[in-house]
Amino acid sequence: MSETADRTVIGRTGWLFGGVAANVRRAVRSYPSDFRDGFQAKAIASVVFMYFACLAPAVAFGGLIEKMTAGQLGAVEMLVSTTLCGIVYALLAGQPLTILGSTGPVVIFIGILFELCQRWSLPFLPTLGWVGLWTALILIVLAAVEASRLISWFTRFIDEIFAALIALIFISEAATDSFGGLVDGNTPKDTALLATVLALGTYMLATRLARFRRSRYLRPLARNLFSDFGPAIAMLVMTVAAAYYHPAIVETLGVPNEFGTTSGRPWLVDLASAPLWARVGAIVPAALVSVLLFLDQNITVRLVNNRKNALTKGFGYHLDLLVVGVLVGVCSLFGLPWMVAATVRSLNHVQSLATIEQTGDKETITSVVENRLTALVIHVLIGLSLLFLGQLQQIPMPVLFGLFLFMGVSSLRGNQFFERLLLWFVDPERYPADHYLRGIPRGIVHGYTAIQAALLALLWFVKTSALGILFPLIVALLVPIRFSLRRFFDDKYLARLDNEEEPDQERDAALGP
Numbered sequence: 162m163s164e165t166a167d168r169t170v171i172g173r174t175g176w177l178f179g180g181v182a183a184n185v186r187r188a189v190r191s192y193p194s195d196f197r198d199g200f201q202a203k204a205i206a207s208v209v210f211m212y213f214a215c216l217a218p219a220v221a222f223g224g225l226i227e228k229m230t231a232g233q234l235g236a237v238e239m240l241v242s243t244t245l246c247g248i249v250y251a252l253l254a255g256q257p258l259t260i261l262g263s264t265g266p267v268v269i270f271i272g273i274l275f276e277l278c279q280r281w282s283l284p285f286l287p288t289l290g291w292v293g294l295w296t297a298l299i300l301i302v303l304a305a306v307e308a309s310r311l312i313s314w315f316t317r318f319i320d321e322i323f324a325a326l327i328a329l330i331f332i333s334e335a336a337t338d339s340f341g342g343l344v345d346g347n348t349p350k351d352t353a354l355l356a357t358v359l360a361l362g363t364y365m366l367a368t369r370l371a372r373f374r375r376s377r378y379l380r381p382l383a384r385n386l387f388s389d390f391g392p393a394i395a396m397l398v399m400t401v402a403a404a405y406y407h408p409a410i411v412e413t414l415g416v417p418n419e420f421g422t423t424s425g426r427p428w429l430v431d432l433a434s435a436p437l438w439a440r441v442g443a444i445v446p447a448a449l450v451s452v453l454l455f456l457d458q459n460i461t462v463r464l465v466n467n468r469k470n471a472l473t474k475g476f477g478y479h480l481d482l483l484v485v486g487v488l489v490g491v492c493s494l495f496g497l498p499w500m501v502a503a504t505v506r507s508l509n510h511v512q513s514l515a516t517i518e519q520t521g522d523k524e525t526i527t528s529v530v531e532n533r534l535t536a537l538v539i540h541v542l543i544g545l546s547l548l549f550l551g552q553l554q555q556i557p558m559p560v561l562f563g564l565f566l567f568m569g570v571s572s573l574r575g576n577q578f579f580e581r582l583l584l585w586f587v588d589p590e591r592y593p594a595d596h597y598l599r600g601i602p603r604g605i606v607h608g609y610t611a612i613q614a615a616l617l618a619l620l621w622f623v624k625t626s627a628l629g630i631l632f633p634l635i636v637a638l639l640v641p642i643r644f645s646l647r648r649f650f651d652d653k654y655l656a657r658l659d660n661e662e663e664p665d666q667e668r669d670a671a672l673g674p
Contacts, residue, residue, distance in 0.1 A: 173310050180307035180479030184255040191474045191531075195257060199534025206389030207513035207535045212542045213396055214568055215262060215506055216553075217561035219243045219543065221334070222263045226498060227423060229272030233285055234498060235423030239263060240547055242497035246488045247540030250500075253484050255477010257533040259465050260510050261485070262503035264457060265330045266624060266632050270450055271498065277446075286426070286496045287435035288443060293493025294432075295447030296454065300486030303455060309478035312459040316659050318646075319639045320467075321578035322617050323460050327504040328576075329621070331569030335360065335562040356411050356559040359399050363563025364570075367395035371571075375519050389513070392567060396560055403557045412558045420547050422496070430496045453633035454501045458485055461502035469575065470511050474531045508572045510536070524575070581610040605654050609646075616642065 174180055198204075223236030246261045274292065278285040303309070339360035342353030370391025374384045387394070403411060422428060432440075459478060466476045481502075489499045514530040546553055573579045584592060585607065592598055598606060616639060623635050646655060 173307055178305045178479075178483075180309070181304055181483050184477035184480035187475045188255045188477055188480065192533075195474075195531070195533040197532075198530055199532035201530055202386065203389050203514060203516075203530055204532060204535050206386070206393065207510065207530075208538050208542070209390065209393040210513050211260070211506070211510055211535065211539050213393070213561065213564060214509055215243065215247070215260060215539055216240075216543055216546060217564055218262060218503070218506070220553075221561070221565075222265075222268050222498075226263075226268050226271060229268070230275045230285065233275070233424050233426075234271070234496065237420065237423055237547070238497050240543060242492050242500055244540050244544035244547075245497070246492070246500035247543065248537060249488060250481075250484055251533050251536035251540060253480075255475075255480040256462055256465060257536050258472070258507065258511055258514070258529070258531060259462055259481065259502045260506040260536060260539075261488075261500040262506050263498050263500060264327070264503055266453055266457070267450075267499055267501060269624065269632070270453060274446060281439075283436070283439050284434050286430045287432050288439055290430045290432050290493045290496065291435055291440045291443035292447045292450065293489055293499060295444045296451050296499070297486050297490030297493065299447060299451040300454060300482060300489060303451070304479050304483035304486060307479055308455070309459050309482055312463055312478065314640050315456075315460060315463065316643060317577070318613065318643045318659050320460060320464055321576055322613050322620070322639065323636065324464055324504060324508070324572065324576055325578055325617055326620050326624075328569045328572045329617075331505050331565045331572075335364075335565035335569065339559050339562040339566070352411055355403070355406060356557075359403055359411065359557055359559035360563040360566065362402070363395045363399045363560050364566045366398060367392040367564070367567045368570075370394055371567075374517070392564060395567075396556075396564060399560045399563065400556060403560065404555075413554050413556060418550060420550070426496070428495050430494060432494075449631075449633055450499075452637060454485065454489070454499065455482070456633060456636050457504075458482055458502045461504045461507050464504065465502075465507050465511055469526060470515070471526045471528055472531060505568050505572045509568050512571060578610065578613050581606060582614060584610075601654050601657060605650060606658070609650065609654075609658050612646070 174183060176182075219239050220236050223234075223239030226239065227235035243262060250259070250261045251257050271289065274289060275285050277283075278288050340357050342348035342356055343350075348356075368391075370387050372388070373391065374381075374388040376384055378384070379387075435443075458481065462476065462478060462481055466472060485501055491497075492499055511529055514532075514535065515526045516528045518525045518527050589603060620632070620635060623632050643659075
């Protein structure tokens with residue numbers, strides 16, 4: 162969509178909670194079909210794949226947050242929060258295809274807040290609770306005044322950078338944890354080699370099976386089943402392979418042996434134990450994390466609702482933000498990590514429910530099984546996993562990181578920024594006949610791409626540095642940076658490069674007769 166068209170779609174009522182009410186009316190109309198449409202084989206495949214795709218980062222981020230908070234939060238809190246927020250969101254959100262989860266920037270923010278509490282001798286969980294309550298209030302106010310319409314200014318230029326950043330976080334995490342043992346010198350070579358084989362095996366098998374629908378072998382029904390269940394089959398095969406390979410032992414899923422808080426504390430946080438000045442002052446970090454959650458939520462929902470995904474039931478930006486705000490408040494009362502729309506998991510959820518047509522090298526989504534049932538069942542299963550913590554410990558972590566790698570690479574597919582980046586290494590005589598290359602000088606295309614690459618590098622630097630708490634502000638600054646490009650590029654070139662849609666003639670040609 163163009164910038165103007167997108168602003169028209171999101172719209173504005175001008176009334177407090179008017180946008181939320183409009184989203185509720187839209188959601189109610191399709192609510193019964195949201196459950197009926199989930200009873201399909203493709204939905205079953207999606208549940209199996211996405212269960213592990215959501216469980217793995219929940220556990221991984223749970224382990225990370227345990228280190229960053231000296232054991233005050235951990236994997237159990239992360240799983241409980243993922244379950245609670247995922248179920249509520251699946252039932253109440255306007256766009257249930259979006260998957261809530263913890264994200265790298267949110268975990269890093271919580272870690273920075275812990276360090277500040279240590280420095281100022283503040284109780285961490287009560288302070289986190291007050292920051293969360295202020296954040297919840299800010300998000301609810303933003304939903305009430307229809308602030309999500311501002312996301313219309315986040316054009317494709319910004320969407321591509323943000324999606325690439327989140328995908329690179331997944332790829333980087335998978336590469337570091339799966340292949341790091343080969344070079345660190347501290348890991349036994351047989352263990353390091355097996356970890357690498359399991360991760361790459363999971364990734365390659367999942368990728369091959371995901372593309373099996375284009376094979377000439379077997380009937381269409383069988384090809385589609387192998388393709389839909391590809392990631393789940395890959396995980397099962399590589400887990401069995403690891404179980405039979407006794408000489409080398411790899412790390413398995415790091416979950417506790419029994420259910421309970423990581424530190425043994427009561428579940429309800431004692432908010433009164435924070436000093437008065439901290440309760441009031443918590444609004445400052447709350448303002449920053451509110452910007453982060455607002456952008457994370459709305460950019461992800463915008464990517465889910467991209468026209469290329471061929472969704473038909475509409476969206477719910479304002480209602481979704483309200484639900485997230487309320488959930489942030491509830492999580493803060495119980496000392497649980499905050500959840501927000503998770504970009505890679507959400508896009509993979511849409512992909513797992515999509516029917517895709519292949520025309521040459523182009524993949525076109527023709528329809529998506531839009532439903533609430535898959536997200537609901539996924540998070541119910543994650544909750545039930547808390548009853549089988551011992552069994553989950555048998556899943557090798559390299560297999561899950563292979564799944565991370567598959568998800569990260571899959572989410573890059575169709576990212577025009579990534580495609581243009583690869584053109585730097587392609588013979589100009591062999592450039593594809595894409596619409597954004599026709600009638601635009603190569604220097605303009607490469608210059609535009611170079612600016613995106615530089616901004617992506619800046620975001621990565623800020624995220625991993627001591628300035629991590631300022632990450633949401635850097636993301637917000639992408640908007641004025643995008644509009645400042647008019648000083649350097651002709652508007653007609655910008656319009657074509659930043660346009661979400663292919664011209665009608667090219668799109669029709671790609672779909673075929």
